[in-house]
Each structure stands twice: as C-alpha cells, then as structure tokens.
Amino acid sequence: GGIITQTPKFLIGQEGQKLTLKCQQNFNHDTMYWYRQDSGKGLRLIYYSITENDLQKGDLSEGYDASREKKSSFSLTVTSAQKNEMAVFLCASSIDGNYAEQFFGPGTRLTVL
C-alpha cells in the first residue's frame, strides 16, 4: 500500500496573497491531480500531471499554477487568494491517467480572510 500526504492541513491567507499547497505520494504512481472541493459543487479538476515535469490544465486552472519537479511530489499555488474564499484542495494519484482508481490525500482546507 501507499499513502498521500498533504501539507499544510489548514491554510489561512490574506486577500491577494500567493499560497502554496504541497502533496507527496509513495505509491510510485505516474499521474497526479489537484481537485478543488466546494460544498455542493463536487470535485473539480484544477491541474494534473502524467509524469515528472509534465503539467496539464483542468477545467478550473485559472488563478492557479502547479509544479511537478519529482515523480512523488506535486505542488499547487494559488496565485492571488480571493477574499472570503473557502475550499478544500484534494491531491490524488493513479497508476495511469485513464480508468485507473485514484487515491486521494486528506486535503488542505483553505480560508482567506
């Protein structure tokens, strides 16, 4: 088995601030994902990466950057936090990009004051 860790667990930022969320997996999976979870809106794909140094935009990529320097890690940056924003950011990984089960991390809960 493996595990996905996300840091920090809670992130509080100020409006306009650049904020970085980190994700590590030890499954040795090729593909990693960042989703945003809002109450009543399901999970929406922000960015994904099919291998080290690869980046692909999802439906919700505007306002975010991502980085995949190593196979095991995938970072997400909120480029300018929006006031009163609250959401949970979930990192996931899978052995490949199609049809495979995705394994999720516990999430980072973002609050912007």
Added chain:
Amino acid sequence: GDSVTQTEGLVTLTEGLPVMLNCTYQSTYSPFLFWYVQHLNEAPKLLLKSFTDNKRPEHQGFHATLHKSSSSFHLQKSSAQLSDSALYYCALSSVYAQGLTFGLGTRVSVFP
C-alpha cells in the same frame, strides 16, 4: 464534454432500510463509472468501479449496475448501517479526458 448528474443532494433514512443513490451520465465514449465515498474529515475512497463485462461490482454490501441504455450507474444497498453516513460521489472516466468528472455528491445520513 462529459457530465455526471446526482439528483439527490441529501438522503436521510433509518438504519436497516434500503438505500439507492441515483447517478446518470453523459459521455461521447464508453466510460468507466466509479462510486467514491467520503466520511467526515477523511479522504474520498473508491467504493465501486464498473466492469467492462457487465458484471455487477459489490463492496461492503453496496452494489451498482452499469446500464448503458439509460446511461445510469445507481448505487444500492439493501440495509443501511449507521456507518454508511457519508458523502457519496459518482464519477466518470473516459478515454479522451484525463482525471475524473464528478457529480455534485449525495450526502447520506443514517439514523437509529
């Protein structure tokens, strides 16, 4: 593009009663369908995945049948338990889109 519809936002029921959560989808290509479950303050976990050969997947008493004719993958359990209280997501994966397309989720609350 792909889409997944879950019609119920909240389902409340008494322990021991059957539960069915609706899931319908739209996709240009033959997709795989998934059910994920997320308990409070936990990560989403895979509950069920559709098979290519029309077998019915089952796990922890839950089962779902992929009906291509009606584009549905409803989740069912004959007798709900208190521990089934959670958020349930139906999701779709297709050959031309990376990542999963999720429905809005259905929150299930089971009471004694």
